[in-house]
Amino acid sequence: MSGGISRRELIAIGGAVAGVAAMTPLAHARMLPLDMDRDVFAAAVAELRAIVGEDWVFADEASTISYRKSEIPDLRGEHIPSGAVAPANVAQVQAILAVANRHGLPLWPVSTGHNMGYGMATPASSGQMILDLKRMNRILDFDADLGTILVEPGVTYQQIHDYIADNNLPYWLDVPTVGPIVSMIGNTLERGVGYTPYGDHFFMQCGMEVCLADGTLLKTGMGSIENGNTWQAFKWGYGPYLDGIFTQSNFGVVTKMGMWLMPRPPVYKPFVVRYANVEDIAAATDTVRPFRMNGLIPNGVLMMGALYQLAMFKRRTDIFDGAGAIPEDLIKVEAAQNGLGMWNVYFALYGTDEIIAAVEPILRAAFTASGGEVLTDAEMTGNPWFEHHKTLMRGGMSLEEIGLIRWWGPQGGAVAFAPVAPAKGDQTLAQSALATEIMNSHGFDYSPAYAVGGRELHHIIFLMFDKGDDDSSSRAEQCMAEMITRFGERGWAAYRSSVSTMDLVAQQYGAANREVNARIKQALDPNHIIAPGKQGIA
Template sequence: MSRFVALPQGVSEATFAKAIQEYRALLGEGRVRTDPASLQSYMKIMIPESEELHKPSAAMYPKTVKEIQAIVAIANKYKTPLWTVSTGKNMGYGSSAPATRGQIVLDLKTMKKIIHVDEELGYCLVEPGVTYYDLQQHFKKHKMNLWVDVPAPSAMASPMGNTADRGVGYTPYGEHFLFSCGMEVVLANGDVIRTGTGGVPNSTSWQANKWGYGPYVDGIFTQSNYGILTKLGVWLMKGPPPGGYFPFLMKFPKVEMLADIIKTLMPLRLAQIIPNACIVVNAGWEAAGYFTYDKNGKGTNRETFYKGKDSLPPKVFQQIMDKYDVGAWNFYAAVYGSPEQVALNWKYVSGAFKAKFGNQVRIITEKEAKDDPIFEYRRQLMMGGSTLQEFGLYNWRGGGGSMWFAPVAAARPSECDRQMRLATEVLNKYGFDYVSEFIVGWRDMHHIIDLLYDRTDREEMNKAYKCFDELLTVFTNNGWGTYRTNTAFMDKVSHSYGPGMRDIHYRLKRALDPNNILAPGKSGIDLNPHNPGYAFNEGLNHGRPLDVP
């Protein structure tokens, strides 16, 4: 029996032991862990697969770029793959567990320097372990009128990690990769590169100018396994003057109103009257926010209203809506600027929705919301405030299972309506509820659907896997791409974008990481012939085995 929790594929125990010995000589015993207790947090997954498929072999905690360079040298020597995480708050997409069994988790949470914040131009340069909360506290301490755009799950996530996965938030700076500027990357051969103008000695514009000269390469280090990001520039929003931020909520009573909501809001979004990445939240997602735990740890959730395993009947869903006073759709947005601009733009926004919906829309501002916790949560999100948890969402069904299905739609009313109807049909077929939000981008919708299920129930795990698989198939067949996915389905999503893209992804991997040491399996890119993502030339989709204990 092996003395290690797991071993990398193709690496013997003796070889792995030698590698660990060299890693410990470099970092010390405390920063290279192989004991089960230390690895437990990296084995916690919310996807419907066995934890055995995602067990790491070790975890390492570097503190400097030089240490990472030395780590990749050892990894190349012994062919020990490295699964890089920042803070590991990758909720709904796989947490911090590696894509394939036996990888070493390279945990960069110990690299926590806020290297520079420029208040004049509104940007910062940070290391991987810096969180959104860290930046917020820094602004507060130094009395800086700056906002950083925070994603929904938690301010304890990392700007670098979320940007590298092309995540989104809810302020006018909601498209995180778009508002990044300049990277430092350690390549698989140990070289360090700085993108944009970062390669110019003594550059003064590394975080001010995105492009530099020649081919723009920053994008290949997002959703990829071509390098290890060690520094990232992030553009920050200047906070508006007092009275220059006006958040609001509009509640709509009928599911069928989605197309008209989109039709009304998009002209306002395109004209930048509503400048932020606003959201249209369905009743399930909104109601889940109000579920709370009592002092005994027992939660109020959908099971309080309906004991069955099937999706909620319409009458029961309506009971939940009535209980928590949520709309079938709940539209959160804000207007920003000077007080005069805010007042004028609010007239445009409220007028447009009143003209379209009349008394069928309920408009709620801070004054009416008072101390409502969900309004406050959304108000904070849309101003880059401190959000430490997603209220109650994972208590909707219970059992710890969650997968975020994230297709993109063009921001057309008919397209969003069709996505909603197809997703509801597939989810209900397997007994799951449609719990979603549309994040309104520039001309697209990030349609975030949380497939919530009970991971303690073997039958539900199997159903959840099959349901997610069918959602991917149906949406791909309708011409909709998935912009982000969990580790169980990365290979299938990769195939959905066609052989041309897979071919170039593999060419880049062979050129930059021929020993396949950086996060094999990430985004379906893996040079190991024993792993599911390898068979790209043959046009085969091996898929992933459903191995439920």
């Protein structure tokens, strides 16, 4: 866990807190930054108000509730912000950073703050003030010939989707499964994914503006060329490629980002391949991989486990009310009743009728030979899961997967674990077996998905628990720590992590990696005011 409370003297506003046990009842109270005197905090807040106006600084109990909300377990109150400040423009971001440097106020930047499964807007350690960039929400440029866009942090996928529709632009947007309420910048900085051929968001990103801790504004790639016009057209620029060091990092505040959009294809055809048994995941993976490598399947493939799919639209009690994890036989029956397999592989073809007619028989033959049942609109129209993925694979908007968070009821919680493995069948079998063993031993259901990028796959495991029940939260914390540790021992480290496990995951990437990150941090942010603890970087 990052920022262990026993090591620090956290000051809960409205009452002194003696130790860990006393924290639990105050888990939802606001926290001051570590070692910061109350008067210094008040002075910093006053200066922030002078910059952004009274209405855009949130530093009391009531107005900070939405920033403290998160769906991950946090029994010891380790991820409680001190407040939030919401600037309207880059000049205000620079002024806020100056205040933070002067007073030693740590700031946790978010774009839309909906980092669900990873901690929402909450910081890696308590007391940080949320730098909420949602008011900076302009689409600054859209080049209709090149299909490139330049946006500010608060711009949501829904906003871009509407812009494309309103202006009848011949492009598709690639979205994560929670697109309507989240931001292109927040998602891309976390190296998030979507499900069209443009699904690797950081790969499709082109050019950033970053505000460094000292207020310096850096434009990456071609952005600083005088009279330049290729900022959103050419990624690499000249010299060291810097964009990467501002993703999953705390080296700067990203204030603009460019992105490429997919030309709308004349024809689109979605497929699902249904597999009947848990162990079929190996054959499915080995069938998908060559087609992702040679491009015959152009989009980010999702291989969805039955329980992940069921949890989108059902509550646990709809299926099972007994003790322990849901038995496999029961999942199988429930899946079959809903037109689902134990694994459901979603991909699509894009282009012209001729292109699809040439490729489809090749894919059908291979998936059928692997034991899968290949289905498309003809058989699956109206099936809610097929319709959901059909929407995603063409960059449509959906919030249906948020249902997972309510698996255990209205106070449900979910924390994500996403270890990376080579896209090979034996790896998926071994990963699924290990996850099932660990999760079931803690009384949780294994509800998996695999996203196949190309040569690798992200195993997406949502650990669904009951946040209204402390015992369930406590088991969820232990279960997650065990999964990260035991997967790590097998060489399977996570590509991303919740704020509660950033340090644990960072340790698995080795001492040299951490040391270099620490040196860059020291050089760019010597007062450590931007998101200390992010990705394990102090």
